[in-house]
Amino acid sequence: MRFTSHRDFARAFERALRRAGVPIAFSQGFTPHPKISYASAAPTGVASEAEYLEIGLREPVDPGQLRAALDAALSPGLDVLDAVVAAGGSLADRIEASYWRIELPEVEPAVLERAVAAFTAAGEVQVERMTKQGRRTFDARAAVMKIDVMRSVETPSGAPGVSCAILELVVRQVTPSVRPDDVLSGLRAVADLEPPVSPRVIRLAQGTLTAQGEIVDPLDADRDGAAIV
Amino acid sequence: MSVPSTTPRPAVEPSIWPRLEPLLPQVTKPIQYVGGELGAVVKGWDEVVVRWALMYPDAYEVGLPNQGVQILYEVLNELPDVLAERTYAVWPDLEKLMRAHGVPQFTVDAHRSVRDFDVFGVSFSTELGYTNLLTAIDLAGIPLLAADRTDADPVIVAGGHAAFNPEPIADFVDAAVLGDGEEAVLEITAIVREWKAEGSPGGRDELLLRLARTESVYVPRFYDVDYLPDGRIQRVVPNRADVPFRVHKRTTMDLDAWPYPKKPLVPLAETVHERYAVEIFRGCTRGCRFCQAGMITRPVRERSITTVGQMVQQGLEFSGFHEVGLLSLSSADHSEIGDMCSGLAEQYAGTNVSLSLPSTRVDAFNIDLAQELSRNGRRTGLTFAPEGGSERIRKVINKMVSKEDLIRTVVTAYTNGWRQVKLYFMCGLPTETDADVLEIADMAHEVIRAGRAATGSKDIRCTVSIGGFVPKPHTPFQWASMERPEVIDHRLRLLKQAINADRSLGRAIGFRYHDGEPSLIEGLLSRGDRRVGAVIRRVWENGGRFDGWSEHFSYQRWVDAATEVLPAFGVDLDWYTTRQRDELEVLPWDHLDSGLDKDWLWQDWQDSLSEYEQDDCRWTPCFDCGVCPSMDTEIQIGPTGRKLLPLTPVNGAGLRIPAPTPQ
Ligand code: B12
Numbered sequence: 001m002r003f004t005s006h007r008d009f010a011r012a013f014e015r016a017l018r019r020a021g022v023p024i025a026f027s028q029g030f031t032p033h034p035k036i037s038y039a040s041a042a043p044t045g046v047a048s049e050a051e052y053l054e055i056g057l058r059e060p061v062d063p064g065q066l067r068a069a070l071d072a073a074l075s076p077g078l079d080v081l082d083a084v085v086a087a088g089g090s091l092a093d094r095i096e097a098s099y100w101r102i103e104l105p106e107v108e109p110a111v112l113e114r115a116v117a118a119f120t121a122a123g124e125v126q127v128e129r130m131t132k133q134g135r136r137t138f139d140a141r142a143a144v145m146k147i148d149v150m151r152s153v154e155t156p157s158g159a160p161g162v163s164c165a166i167l168e169l170v171v172r173q174v175t176p177s178v179r180p181d182d183v184l185s186g187l188r189a190v191a192d193l194e195p196p197v198s199p200r201v202i203r204l205a206q207g208t209l210t211a212q213g214e215i216v217d218p219l220d221a222d223r224d225g226a227a228i229v
Numbered sequence: 230m231s232v233p234s235t236t237p238r239p240a241v242e243p244s245i246w247p248r249l250e251p252l253l254p255q256v257t258k259p260i261q262y263v264g265g266e267l268g269a270v271v272k273g274w275d276e277v278v279v280r281w282a283l284m285y286p287d288a289y290e291v292g293l294p295n296q297g298v299q300i301l302y303e304v305l306n307e308l309p310d311v312l313a314e315r316t317y318a319v320w321p322d323l324e325k326l327m328r329a330h331g332v333p334q335f336t337v338d339a340h341r342s343v344r345d346f347d348v349f350g351v352s353f354s355t356e357l358g359y360t361n362l363l364t365a366i367d368l369a370g371i372p373l374l375a376a377d378r379t380d381a382d383p384v385i386v387a388g389g390h391a392a393f394n395p396e397p398i399a400d401f402v403d404a405a406v407l408g409d410g411e412e413a414v415l416e417i418t419a420i421v422r423e424w425k426a427e428g429s430p431g432g433r434d435e436l437l438l439r440l441a442r443t444e445s446v447y448v449p450r451f452y453d454v455d456y457l458p459d460g461r462i463q464r465v466v467p468n469r470a471d472v473p474f475r476v477h478k479r480t481t482m483d484l485d486a487w488p489y490p491k492k493p494l495v496p497l498a499e500t501v502h503e504r505y506a507v508e509i510f511r512g513c514t515r516g517c518r519f520c521q522a523g524m525i526t527r528p529v530r531e532r533s534i535t536t537v538g539q540m541v542q543q544g545l546e547f548s549g550f551h552e553v554g555l556l557s558l559s560s561a562d563h564s565e566i567g568d569m570c571s572g573l574a575e576q577y578a579g580t581n582v583s584l585s586l587p588s589t590r591v592d593a594f595n596i597d598l599a600q601e602l603s604r605n606g607r608r609t610g611l612t613f614a615p616e617g618g619s620e621r622i623r624k625v626i627n628k629m630v631s632k633e634d635l636i637r638t639v640v641t642a643y644t645n646g647w648r649q650v651k652l653y654f655m656c657g658l659p660t661e662t663d664a665d666v667l668e669i670a671d672m673a674h675e676v677i678r679a680g681r682a683a684t685g686s687k688d689i690r691c692t693v694s695i696g697g698f699v700p701k702p703h704t705p706f707q708w709a710s711m712e713r714p715e716v717i718d719h720r721l722r723l724l725k726q727a728i729n730a731d732r733s734l735g736r737a738i739g740f741r742y743h744d745g746e747p748s749l750i751e752g753l754l755s756r757g758d759r760r761v762g763a764v765i766r767r768v769w770e771n772g773g774r775f776d777g778w779s780e781h782f783s784y785q786r787w788v789d790a791a792t793e794v795l796p797a798f799g800v801d802l803d804w805y806t807t808r809q810r811d812e813l814e815v816l817p818w819d820h821l822d823s824g825l826d827k828d829w830l831w832q833d834w835q836d837s838l839s840e841y842e843q844d845d846c847r848w849t850p851c852f853d854c855g856v857c858p859s860m861d862t863e864i865q866i867g868p869t870g871r872k873l874l875p876l877t878p879v880n881g882a883g884l885r886i887p888a889p890t891p892q
């Protein structure tokens with residue numbers, strides 16, 4: 001569902017709550033809103049295997065049943081993998097970093113490696129992007145914890161026959177956020193890397209960051225212990 | 230004539246998705262091309278015999294919620310040996326990329342090439358979709374002209390209200406269906422199924438002939454149009470034996486037997502309307518003389534309160550929508566609307582489901598209903614449609630509302646807590662003068678003045694919304710002349726000045742209007758004949774797309790194309806639009822039978838000019854418009870005396886696992 005925007009997803013999720021008969025809590029006021037908070041949603045055009053959100057309920061439900069009901073209520077391609085009861089503390093605070101994979105069809109891995117080396121060597125890489133506040137320039141280098149070129153010859157998404165370079169990234173949650181497209185802009189800035197075909201981006205994980213730069217499932221803190229999906 | 234051809238159908242490409250996907254990151258709102266909606270159906274290509282591609286020829290966000298397409302999609306997909314998929318107009322950014330990369334017009338369900346289907350059904354609610362039809366045909370790799378198509382191409386069938394005069398697109402479509410589609414698509418399917426089972430004897434030509442013989446599918450190629458030296462039509466006659474002189478519209482009786490959509494499509498992408506829509510009745514006999522929808526969908530057929538209740542319950546459960554629209558051409562006129570509204574409001578009390586009723590009736594009853602529906606908290610807007618500014622012009626159009634009624638009704642709305650109401654009008658109506666339009670300003674002023682007096686508050690507003698009048702086929706105004714755009718624009722300017730002449734009142738009145746130019750082109754298309762097809766084609770070749778969108782519509786492009794193409798036929802743009810027709814002129818759609826008796830329509834046109842009003846046959850005796858006897862139909866209305874059943878509690882039913890959508 002890489003082409004769903006956050007708004008699209010939010011509407012679909014609210015409908016799924018109703019289809020599944022989830023006893024969702026509503027905000028007070030004349031136009032009550034269901035209590036849902038989304039943690040750092042993936043940008044439109046990006047596939048994701050790890051999105052998190054938090055919902056408030058009127059009454060307790062079994063997390064396993066909730067997961068199954070919501071999963072069935074969502075369109076194919078949007079899957080609910082787990083639900084746990086929140087033990088306290090905000091979900092957003094636990095999301096410190098994201099793990100991304102970027103497939104670059106028709107890019108030679110060696111070319112990508114050179115670009116990555118130049119990027120890593122730079123102390124700072126200024127990039128530009130249109131944000132809701134207008135055009136902003138910021139550093140795309142510092143937030144990147146890890147940037148590796150994968151040595152795989154197969155194209156995971158099955159694009160026929162051509163070479164495809166694959167990049168994996170761990171990026172810290174900062175403000176303004178550094179997204180995969182910003183890193184690509186950075187590679188363009190330092191090494192003129194110009195992918196001929198639109199890259200495919202997938203978020204593989206997000207969560208708490210360990211000292212070793214590993215990402216830990218943000219729900220670990222709640223396991224065995226209102227609901228997170 | 231058609232080329233009898235035995236070109237074998239090329240091998241079917243399973244899905245064009247791998248070729249489309251790389252293009253999507255480069256276009257706006259790619260989600261609209263992805264499909265995967267809740268309620269969408271994907272079947273195996275080889276598991277079925279008859280395959281339909283259904284198109285709403287506008288952007289996905291407008292096309293997806295369209296009731297007509299959703300109904301036909303579901304009706305067809307319920308048959309085990311039939312599949313129906315949907316396709317919509319692609320925006321120019323994707324069109325360019327598709328051309329550059331050789332990607333054909335595709336369906337959003339399984340991303341199949343439209344050319345591979347047996348039937349390509351296109352739903353026309355408005356004539357402004359014609360250029361988008363050409364884009365789709367061309368992108369699909371189908372020859373633009375019906376005459377050039379072979380057995381390798383689908384049969385292109387037009388339906389929807391604009392298909393009541395398909396002559397302007399007669400060169401591009403193979404067939405057109407007038408009227409309700411539920412049974413028509415099943416009949417067409419049966420004919421295609423049988424013809425294929427026999428080994429497709431006689432090719433395309435034979436199939437079209439079989440369709441034409443039903444007397445309810447119009448196949449333009451089997452009719453010749455002859456013209457008089459002055460450009461008018463002399464006659465339209467069949468050029469084949471066995472083809473009927475007139476083609477009749479279809480009417481689906483007993484809407485309780487056709488409770489569609491049961492599984493409404495729920496998109497991920499944002500669309501113009503996100504709600505579960507239930508048609509509570511079809512047809513309208515209020516008799517507004519400008520209203521084509523009302524004339525061509527007669528007689529009135531109500532869906533019973535019980536069926537509506539069931540549809541709402543199941544539709545909401547299936548879709549997860551939180552808004553329900555009780556739709557029809559005049560919803561407050563349903564014989565059991567009071568019980569329906571209070572029953573539903575009761576049933577959904579305490580949930581966040583909101584109910585809405587698009588009613589424009591100008592009376593207190595309308596407000597009672599709106600009150601009932603807003604019990605759940607959300608207050609929907611109130612709209613009243615007097616349509617004409619002066620008492621005189623309202624008699625001309627048969628909209629029986631007095632100024633006193635209007636003011637009383639709007640004031641009631643204000644005193645019941647509404648702060649804002651919308652008033653709908655038209656400009657450019659037959660016999661209209663500046664004075665008729667200027668009375669809209671008086672009316673709006675008085676509404677605000679009376680509203681302020683009654684509520685003691687300055688915090689009330691009204692919006693005056695004005696559309697351009699377009700004379701439509703099969704209405705009493707089919708003979709009328711259109712006003713020139715300059716005159717319309719001038720009247721609208723005068724009106725704006727008049728509204729703002731009083732600063733204090735003017736501040737409380739919003740003013741929304743459309744320029745006269747797009748209406749003139751809509752007028753050309755709606756009353757056009759086959760010669761107008763050349764104009765459509767020229768406009769399309771010059772880049773015309775999405776003509777219903779003001780940012781894409783170019784008046785100049787249409788005027789230029791008309792100037793280039795029409796003189797060869799001895800006619801011009803004015804001839805089609807600002808010219809009044811006389812009684813004996815053969816109209817381009819006279820061979821297409823909407824059930825309305827042409828003499829009755831002419832009489833109603835004369836009554837209009839003498840400002841004589843016509844009652845509604847639901848409450849007064851039949852006035853012989855012709856529809857019921859000629860179509861063998863009858864008015865179907867309640868009250869049934871039944872209540873909303875079943876009354877299951879909706880809140881707190883607990884978690885449920887919805888059934889997966891058929892894939
Ligand atoms: C009545 C009406 C309304 C009513 C009720 C709508 C309804 N669903 O019943 C109300 C007031 C609610 C309404 C609201 C709106 N409407 Co409206 N509405 C109409 C109107 C006049 C008739 C629609 C209708 O009767 N639908 C009922 C369905 C069941 O009928 P149907 O679509 O014609 O389909 C049947 C047959 O025609 C046939 N059929 C149709 N296609 C095909 C194809 C084939 C191959 C075959 C064989 C048969 C077939 O089979 C179907 C089943 O019997 C049309 C104009 C028109 N003349 O069609 C505009 C129209 C569809 N609306 C329009 C618009 C813009 C809107 C709004 C977005 C307005 C707004 N800004 O809010 C909303 C959106 C509503 C929504 N998405 O549901 C536009 C669409 C413009 C466009 N670009 O396409 C139209 C075309 C009017 C116009 N000219 O501007 N609308």
Ligand code: SF4
Nearest residue numbers: 846851852853854857
């Ligand atoms: S034939 Fe008579 S009853 Fe039927 S719609 Fe016309 S006026 Fe009404």
